[in-house]
Amino acid sequence: MRVALFVTCVNDAVYPSTGVATVRILERLGVEVDFPADQTCCGQPPYNTGYRRETEPLVRRTVRAFEEYAYVVTPSGSCAAMVRHHYASFGDRAAALAPRTYELSEFLVDVLGVTDVGAYFPYTVTYHPSCHGLRALGLGTGPRRLLDAVKGLDLRELPGAEECCGFGGTFAVKNPDVSAAMGRDKVRHALSTGADVLCGADNSCLMHLGGILRREGAPLRTLHLAEILASTEEEPWRE
Amino acid sequence: MSDIFLGMPAFPRAAKAAVHNPTLRANLRHATHTIRTKRARAVAELDDWDRLREAGRRIKDHTLRHLDTYLEQLEAAVTRAGGTVHWAADAAEANAIVTALVQATGEREVVKVKSMATQEIGLNEALEAAGITAYETDLAELIVQLGDDRPSHILVPAIHRNRGEIRDLFARTMADWGRPAPDGLTDTPADLAEAARLHLREKFLRAKVAVSGANFMVAETGTLVVLESEGNGRMCLTLPETLISVVGIEKTIPTWRDLEVFLQTLPRSSTAERMNPYTSMWTGTTDGDGPRAFHLVLLDNGRTDTLADEVGRQALRCIRCSACLNVCPVYERAGGHAYGSVYPGPIGAILSPQLRGTTSEIDASLPYASSLCGACYDVCPVAIDIPEVLVHLRERVADQGGHRLEQAAVKVASWVLDHPAVLAAGERLAARTRRAHPARPPGTKAWTESRDLPELPAEPFRDWWRKNRT
Numbered sequence: 001m002r003v004a005l006f007v008t009c010v011n012d013a014v015y016p017s018t019g020v021a022t023v024r025i026l027e028r029l030g031v032e033v034d035f036p037a038d039q040t041c042c043g044q045p046p047y048n049t050g051y052r053r054e055t056e057p058l059v060r061r062t063v064r065a066f067e068e069y070a071y072v073v074t075p076s077g078s079c080a081a082m083v084r085h086h087y088a089s090f091g092d093r094a095a096a097l098a099p100r101t102y103e104l105s106e107f108l109v110d111v112l113g114v115t116d117v118g119a120y121f122p123y124t125v126t127y128h129p130s131c132h133g134l135r136a137l138g139l140g141t142g143p144r145r146l147l148d149a150v151k152g153l154d155l156r157e158l159p160g161a162e163e164c165c166g167f168g169g170t171f172a173v174k175n176p177d178v179s180a181a182m183g184r185d186k187v188r189h190a191l192s193t194g195a196d197v198l199c200g201a202d203n204s205c206l207m208h209l210g211g212i213l214r215r216e217g218a219p220l221r222t223l224h225l226a227e228i229l230a231s232t233e234e235e236p237w238r239e
Numbered sequence: 240m241s242d243i244f245l246g247m248p249a250f251p252r253a254a255k256a257a258v259h260n261p262t263l264r265a266n267l268r269h270a271t272h273t274i275r276t277k278r279a280r281a282v283a284e285l286d287d288w289d290r291l292r293e294a295g296r297r298i299k300d301h302t303l304r305h306l307d308t309y310l311e312q313l314e315a316a317v318t319r320a321g322g323t324v325h326w327a328a329d330a331a332e333a334n335a336i337v338t339a340l341v342q343a344t345g346e347r348e349v350v351k352v353k354s355m356a357t358q359e360i361g362l363n364e365a366l367e368a369a370g371i372t373a374y375e376t377d378l379a380e381l382i383v384q385l386g387d388d389r390p391s392h393i394l395v396p397a398i399h400r401n402r403g404e405i406r407d408l409f410a411r412t413m414a415d416w417g418r419p420a421p422d423g424l425t426d427t428p429a430d431l432a433e434a435a436r437l438h439l440r441e442k443f444l445r446a447k448v449a450v451s452g453a454n455f456m457v458a459e460t461g462t463l464v465v466l467e468s469e470g471n472g473r474m475c476l477t478l479p480e481t482l483i484s485v486v487g488i489e490k491t492i493p494t495w496r497d498l499e500v501f502l503q504t505l506p507r508s509s510t511a512e513r514m515n516p517y518t519s520m521w522t523g524t525t526d527g528d529g530p531r532a533f534h535l536v537l538l539d540n541g542r543t544d545t546l547a548d549e550v551g552r553q554a555l556r557c558i559r560c561s562a563c564l565n566v567c568p569v570y571e572r573a574g575g576h577a578y579g580s581v582y583p584g585p586i587g588a589i590l591s592p593q594l595r596g597t598t599s600e601i602d603a604s605l606p607y608a609s610s611l612c613g614a615c616y617d618v619c620p621v622a623i624d625i626p627e628v629l630v631h632l633r634e635r636v637a638d639q640g641g642h643r644l645e646q647a648a649v650k651v652a653s654w655v656l657d658h659p660a661v662l663a664a665g666e667r668l669a670a671r672t673r674r675a676h677p678a679r680p681p682g683t684k685a686w687t688e689s690r691d692l693p694e695l696p697a698e699p700f701r702d703w704w705r706k707n708r709t
């Protein structure tokens with residue numbers, strides 16, 4: 001099976017290790033991964049801020065980069081949701097990409113039918129499901145089942161898991177006080193679990209939460225789901 | 240809408256004060272989480288909830304599509320039943336109609352049933368200007384009125400107040416409005432309710448004119464419906480001689496039978512009750528029973544403009560249950576006042592800018608007062624896709640060119656993102672110089688005031704791919 005990796009602009013520029021981890025997981029499971037070099041951004045940031053016209057070229061570019069693939073996999077719930085729910089309003093070619101675009105955990109569980117990806121991660125972890133994963137994509141228990149199957153991993157329930165972390169794209173800077181208040185509550189819940197790692201499937205949410213954790217010097221780090229799933233006994237996760 | 244909210248600061252500034260007020264945060268957090276959990280339980284009891292929700296959506300959409308027909312049917316039915324129908328294009332017209340009707344009775348005071356529409360038009364202030372006193376009789380509205388305060392929630396307007404604050408308020412102010420609070424008033428709910436009961440009773444028994452809104456208007460029969468918990472509404476609807484109801488035109492439903500759906504979904508969504516304690520229905524006037532004169536003021540006030548917008552019109556399906564407020568993480572932290580409207584929370588963020596337009600500072604900021612988390616859409620009993628309407632209204636605000644700097648920045652960013660070579664060069668430059676980046680670069684205050692920026696990687700993903708996979 002051949003898939004196209006849609007790494008997303010944020011992961012490309014700021015979290016390349018998430019992209020690398022995604023490649024490692026998929027290749028380990030026997031999937032052939034392509035990286036169409038013309039890809040950049042799905043258009044979510046301008047779209048959600050009200051700039052539809054400025055979104056159009058980005059949608060066209062994304063469609064051109066990926067339309068020849070039967071499966072497009074992305075380690076970002078919100079970018080997957082952008083393509084899935086909003087591309088249809090940009091014409092037929094864009095609409096056709098929607099059903100072929102999968103968030104990583106969704107692709108693993110629903111398409112490949114695996115929950116045990118052979119990972120090893122000897123840490124205590126709590127999982128924040130993120131609004132786009134939880135409500136927009138309806139990922140359900142998939143990510144948690146993947147984490148449950150990781151050897152050595154101790155999964156702790158996150159109180160108030162379904163609540164938004166307060167990132168919300170440009171919301172984080174347009175309403176910084178409310179955004180930070182939401183983030184601090186999420187961080188407080190995560191710390192109450194005693195976990196070493198706050199895991200999520202959207203690096204934008206983790207960038208916001210990690211930023212608060214670092215500012216407060218809290219004994220908890222954020223990590224994308226892909227990086228946990230990529231970690232094995234032979235090649236364990238390293239900073 | 241009424242003038243009291245004009246000149247409100249934009250949402251982020253108004254919210255800042257609330258976020259940093261620990262009492263308010265605690266009050267709101269406690270109240271919204273309690274009702275949120277209860278609602279989830281009440282809804283989970285029904286195995287046909289999704290179908291009820293879909294039925295509610297369809298009934299409302301159908302009515303809105305044929306609103307002209309149903310409104311005429313409603314007018315005919317109300318008139319046949321002995322009522323008088325008035326049409327008000329905006330707040331000023333509605334206020335003038337109600338004021339003239341009260342003046343015609345010769346009365347100088349009215350009792351009021353809790354109503355969003357009359358708050359929207361600022362009726363109490365208009366009556367006061369004409370020398371007429373309006374007494375709010377809903378317990379929470381009474382608290383707001385006594386405190387010279389503004390409502391901060393649709394259903395629980397005094398949600399921002401705790402018991403201690405309410406006790407002090409009653410003890411201090413009730414005497415100015417009528418019967419004083421009993422001596423030695425405590426802050427137990429039973430004592431507070433009794434004080435309100437005694438205070439209000441004399442008003443119910445004295446009042447000759449009542450003003451109400453309505454939750455529903457049935458076009459086929461001309462029946463108006465009010466759902467409430469306290470029974471104070473029913474006092475107002477039955478004791479006075481004249482009843483004046485001010486109702487938004489979108490509250491129409493075609494048939495009596497349609498109530499079947501909403502009488503199930505509204506109580507469960509709003510108060511988490513299977514059934515609300517009091518449902519009052521009246522059709523025109525009845526000899527020897529209840530008010531002898533009934534006036535219905537049908538209010539537009541921006542609703543037909545809203546109806547003209549294909550995406551935005553779904554906001555008119557709203558049955559004002561407040562479920563979206565109670566689950567909203569932004570409302571929970573910002574409080575209701577920050578929304579600068581009688582309609583706070585997610586529904587306010589999509590309704591106010593449509594009813595009032597997006598020209599004022601507060602209205603232009605409301606569509607952005609959301610992280611688009613989608614919790615509101617999940618609970619809405621008439622399936623209003625609030626995030627969709629928010630994004631749609633953001634387009635309207637962006638189009639009117641308010642945010643020039645932002646517009647320029649978005650244009651540049653989109654151009655870069657449409658040129659991968661430029662993007663890659665930028666990424667490489669940023670990665671190479673990352674050790675020299677300041678922790679709080681200029682222009683990033685909104686982010687860095689409370690959060691660190693992420694450290695940049697040694698190379699972007701596309702370079703890793705080129706080196707390792709090609």
Ligand code: SF4
Pocket residue numbers: 508556557558559560561562563564586615618619620621622623
């Ligand atoms: S928008 Fe929906 S959830 Fe919110 S008050 Fe209206 S009906 Fe209730």
